[in-house]
Amino acid sequence: MSESRTTRLSAIRQIALMRLRLFYREPGAMFWTFGFPLVLSFVLGIAFRSRGPEPVVVAVEAPADVPLARAEQAHAILSAGTDVVARRMSPPDAEIALRTGKVSLVVVPTSTGYAYRFDPTRPDSRLARAVTDNLLQRADGRTDTFQPELRTVTARGARYIDFLVPGLIGFGLMSTGLWGIGFSLAEMRTKKLLKRLMATPMRRTDFLFAFLVVRAVLLLTELPPLLLFAHFVFDVRIAGSLVSLVLIALLGGLTFAVMGLLLASRAENPQVVSGLINVASFPMYLCSGVFFSSSKFPDVMQPFIRALPLTALNDALRAVMIEGASLVSVGRELAICAAWGLGCFALALRLFKWR
Amino acid sequence: MHEPELAVRCRGLVKRYADVTAVDGLDLDVRRGECFGLLGPNGAGKTTTVEILEGLLEPTSGEVEILGRRWKTDEAWLRQQLGVSLQETFLPERLTVREILALFRSLFERGRDVDSAIDLVALREKEHARYAALSGGQRQRLAVACALVGEPKLLFLDEPTTGLDPQSRRMLWEVVLAFKKQGGSVVLTTHYMDEAERLCDRVGVVDHGKMIALGTPKELIDSLGGSQIVEITLATDAEETLAAVAAALRSAPGVQHARAQVGRVVLTVTELHVALPAVLAELRTRGQDLTNLSTHHATLEDVFVTLTGRALRE
Ligand SMILES: Nc1ncnc2c1ncn2[C@@H]1O[C@H](COP(=O)(O)OP(=O)(O)O)[C@@H](O)[C@H]1O
Ligand SMILES: [Mg+2]
Numbered sequence: 063m064s065e066s067r068t069t070r071l072s073a074i075r076q077i078a079l080m081r082l083r084l085f086y087r088e089p090g091a092m093f094w095t096f097g098f099p100l101v102l103s104f105v106l107g108i109a110f111r112s113r114g115p116e117p118v119v120v121a122v123e124a125p126a127d128v129p130l131a132r133a134e135q136a137h138a139i140l141s142a143g144t145d146v147v148a149r150r151m152s153p154p155d156a157e158i159a160l161r162t163g164k165v166s167l168v169v170v171p172t173s174t175g176y177a178y179r180f181d182p183t184r185p186d187s188r189l190a191r192a193v194t195d196n197l198l199q200r201a202d203g204r205t206d207t208f209q210p211e212l213r214t215v216t217a218r219g220a221r222y223i224d225f226l227v228p229g230l231i232g233f234g235l236m237s238t239g240l241w242g243i244g245f246s247l248a249e250m251r252t253k254k255l256l257k258r259l260m261a262t263p264m265r266r267t268d269f270l271f272a273f274l275v276v277r278a279v280l281l282l283t284e285l286p287p288l289l290l291f292a293h294f295v296f297d298v299r300i301a302g303s304l305v306s307l308v309l310i311a312l313l314g315g316l317t318f319a320v321m322g323l324l325l326a327s328r329a330e331n332p333q334v335v336s337g338l339i340n341v342a343s344f345p346m347y348l349c350s351g352v353f354f355s356s357s358k359f360p361d362v363m364q365p366f367i368r369a370l371p372l373t374a375l376n377d378a379l380r381a382v383m384i385e386g387a388s389l390v391s392v393g394r395e396l397a398i399c400a401a402w403g404l405g406c407f408a409l410a411l412r413l414f415k416w417r
Numbered sequence: 418m419h420e421p422e423l424a425v426r427c428r429g430l431v432k433r434y435a436d437v438t439a440v441d442g443l444d445l446d447v448r449r450g451e452c453f454g455l456l457g458p459n460g461a462g463k464t465t466t467v468e469i470l471e472g473l474l475e476p477t478s479g480e481v482e483i484l485g486r487r488w489k490t491d492e493a494w495l496r497q498q499l500g501v502s503l504q505e506t507f508l509p510e511r512l513t514v515r516e517i518l519a520l521f522r523s524l525f526e527r528g529r530d531v532d533s534a535i536d537l538v539a540l541r542e543k544e545h546a547r548y549a550a551l552s553g554g555q556r557q558r559l560a561v562a563c564a565l566v567g568e569p570k571l572l573f574l575d576e577p578t579t580g581l582d583p584q585s586r587r588m589l590w591e592v593v594l595a596f597k598k599q600g601g602s603v604v605l606t607t608h609y610m611d612e613a614e615r616l617c618d619r620v621g622v623v624d625h626g627k628m629i630a631l632g633t634p635k636e637l638i639d640s641l642g643g644s645q646i647v648e649i650t651l652a653t654d655a656e657e658t659l660a661a662v663a664a665a666l667r668s669a670p671g672v673q674h675a676r677a678q679v680g681r682v683v684l685t686v687t688e689l690h691v692a693l694p695a696v697l698a699e700l701r702t703r704g705q706d707l708t709n710l711s712t713h714h715a716t717l718e719d720v721f722v723t724l725t726g727r728a729l730r731e
Contacts, residue, residue, distance in 0.1 A: 066526055069523070069524075069525070069526045072523045073523045073524050075523070076519060076520045076523035076524075077520070079516075079520075080509060080512060080516070080520055083511065083512060083516065084509055084511050084512070087511040088511065253506070253507035254503055254505055254506045254507065255506060255507060255508065255509065257473060257503065257506070258501070258503055258506045258508075258563075259524070260473065261471055261472075261473060261496070261499070261501040261503070262496060262501075262521065262524040262525065262567070263493065263496035263497050263524055263525055263526070263567075264524045417473050417474070
């Protein structure tokens with residue numbers, strides 16, 4: 063008995079070692095696991111970084127039938143305002159500048175006052191209208207009825223990068239889980255390695271166990287690079303507890319690993335598994351709130367989107383990282399993940415073709 | 418414990434696929450300490466048979482006993498006793514010889530240590546080389562080492578030397594003979610005659626899923642009724658002419674069998690010195706020009722051709 067226990071432990075150890083070695087000796091896998099999320103977070107973090115308040119850019123036209131001084135006066139008033147950049151332009155130039163977005167609004171002096179030419183569907187145009195109108199009216203003698211007290215805040219965690227990093231973690235857990243398990247199992251089946259191992263006394267449960275253990279270990283090494291990178295480059299903080307974050311990542315990562323097991327349970331070659339993994343992951347990639355919030359989709363779709371494991375995982379990761387939520391408060395999301403994991407595991411065990 | 422006499426015993430083995438019957442009622446006994454060869458052309462059903470014996474395929478019907486036990490009831494025990502080399506396995510390309518052997522060794526309760534397995538197949542120089550960097554012969558030697566690392570009682574080798582260089586083939590033969598010498602039983606498939614004659618105590622010739630001949634290599638060759646094969650090529654290769662010549666030669670002195678094959682006539686003769694003059698005389702009277710005549714000692718290849726009318730490798 064003890065002899066067979068030692069054998070099983072050393073078998074599990076050797077199978078796990080095989081998985082680890084095959085992983086770190088595969089440069090492609092290393093890049094997709096560790097490098098890609100860093101590159102993606104860097105590029106997107108730079109592209110969508112929050113800038114300081116941007117000035118409103120407006121054009122002041124000088125029409126032929128109005129004295130030039132009126133246009134000069136309007137330009138002087140606007141230029142004196144903070145947050146406004148005013149440019150003198152000929153009517154045709156102003157027309158083009160407005161259309162191409164170089165200016166948000168065109169001020170046209172008229173015989174009685176001013177005309178504003180702008181596009182009310184553009185937020186920057188609407189903002190420019192309000193700011194411009196305010197400055198011109200005040201200069202013309204309008205007085206404010208009260209002086210508002212200004213209380214400004216800059217919320218941490220409200221930037222795009224704060225939203226993005228948990229999404230990238232969830233996305234990474236999905237990709238490495240599905241590909242790392244699904245693809246390598248299908249490859250082992252194609253190459254008859256699975257069959258060869260089944261001709262030895264190896265136990266199936268030991269084999270699966272070793273695979274999942276390696277997945278868990280690898281996913282723990284996937285988290286730190288992205289978190290540290292986001293912390294030092296973009297000052298992304300974890301509002302909640304790190305332990306909660308790791309536990310959620312473990313649950314999510316294993317859920318997707320088991321899903322990869324299911325997708326690979328029958329496939330005779332890696333191409334079939336690639337197709338299945340793409341079909342399974344694409345809807346989640348789009349709808350589960352990796353790059354933008356899943357609440358942007360219509361209400362009728364929401365129940366389905368909420369039920370996807372990646373939506374649940376991303377929501378839980380964001381709740382902990384941004385809002386500092388506890389494990390208990392994301393219980394619903396964790397339950398959804400766990401249900402997917404257990405369901406896929408039960409199905410995979412029934413369907414899996416070992417020989 | 419009572420040791421059963423047979424390493425393998427199977428009766429009425431059948432394996433049907435949707436469109437073919439791969440194994441069609443096969444009986445097979447392999448004695449302990451014996452090396453048994455399954456001989457047959459591609460598609461004969463050798464791999465299917467062996468994989469059923471290895472417990473990797475379910476037969477459609479039939480009984481299988483391995484070392485006196487059955488797969489249904491004693492799989493865990495049987496797996497510890499068997500060494501298997503499949504016809505085709507790609508081991509993990511990025512693992513080294515040593516790592517692969519350590520993996521396989523860890524799966525068995527008992528076995529030889531990794532170093533002795535490496536020496537057994539003379540892969541010491543390649544110990545730290547990755548599988549991807551091995552030649553075909555080295556890969557096959559590693560596959561056999563993986564089959565032997567658990568110190569099996571019964572070894573299955575499916576086409577162990579197909580496509581290998583002569584040196585690797587001889588090296589593997591030595592390994593098999595050494596295993597047998599220590600009391601191990603072997604079932605191997607091959608379509609090389611020399612391999613079967615060199616390694617196998619008994620040979621079963623398989624065609625279309627049936628065992629069409631069984632015995633020691635010598636018995637099978639003797640069953641041809643002659644120990645020399647004569648092949649004759651004529652100026653013509655018209656089928657009717659060849660058939661007529663074969664029919665006429667059948668009654669020539671010293672000739673046991675005569676068959677027309679594509680482009681030639683093949684004779685099985687007992688005494689070459691008696692048969693040859695008679696054959697030449699017959700050809701002369703029939704006015705046929707001889708373009709080539711060759712003779713060789715009968716082999717298992719000839720047994721197969723005689724039984725099926727087809728060559729073993731086509
Ligand atoms: N999984 C399968 N499905 C359908 N036909 C198969 C399968 N495996 C083998 N066969 C067929 O069974 C026959 C015997 O094959 P096999 O046992 O591989 O022959 P051998 O090893 O003697 O070359 C062949 O006609 C082959 O095409
Ligand atoms: Mg075969």
